[in-house]
Amino acid sequence: MIKARVVVMLKADVMDPQGVAVGQALESLGHGHVKKVRVGRAFDLELDTNDPAQAEADVRKMCESLLANMVIEKFEVTVEQPSAAGVA
């Protein structure tokens, strides 16, 4: 079993009204030094494989076809190395 985490964020040139609203809320809580907030989405996936390279390639395909909208979003994939039990 391999675990992968995907983080999807809006691209830099896409306005993020949610992030602006969260930033304003933080400011009203007294955190005036927060200059920018961007809101994204994280996915934790568990894949039934022991091949990290294949897992990453598969997850990237999933991102491009469903998990992210490539018009407005970018994504990062982090793949955890297989556990000792998994390798055995």
Next chain:
Amino acid sequence: MKTSVVCFPGSNCEMDTIRAVEALTGQSPELAWHKEKLPAGTDLVLLPGGFSYGDYLRVGAIARFSPVMQSVIEHANAGGLVLGICNGFQILLEAGLLPGAMVRNESLHFVCKWTYLRTERHDLAFTSCVPDVVKIPVAHATGNYFIDQAGLKKLQDNGQIVFRYCDSDGNVSAEANPNGSVDNIAGICNERGNVLGMMPHPERAISQELGSDAGASILRAALGCVAEKI
């Protein structure tokens, strides 16, 4: 002539759309469930508003992979007419039948109000008898149309921008933009002109008793075109 209205779990404007078609044509369209294919012989597909699949992940993202959308994509690629309204527009974007994407309204509010639209093209099947300025309501939280500068230029150069938010005199202005859409875009078509997506709801503006009958001109144009084919 055959019109099909597609219904996804979470669609909520399919009955309004069916009623509008019935009022304008005297004939009932077919209702296509998301797990089915389009009824054979469909000429015009109407993708109604709502919250398909609960808007999970992104608006329209899950609906895109439903069985019915595979046949909608085939229909569109074969030159068949497709009109996506509100959530239907969002689904067309996710399906790649139209360029660009939707993000949350600039205000972060659900915006439900009358808008005026300037009709930028009158040569489409959907706009042949649509006046220059029409009053049609919007109701959405995610109608802030985004496309990058290169994409916008392509839309402009190809004449793919069909409706833009304006004031009652037809002036396109920031004040008239209800959601922050790039270039006040309310509706676009594909290059071929057979697929139209728009955030405003023409099916909610088919009689003066409801405040406007301008939406009827859009539906009538699309339905009329279908009728002419027969």
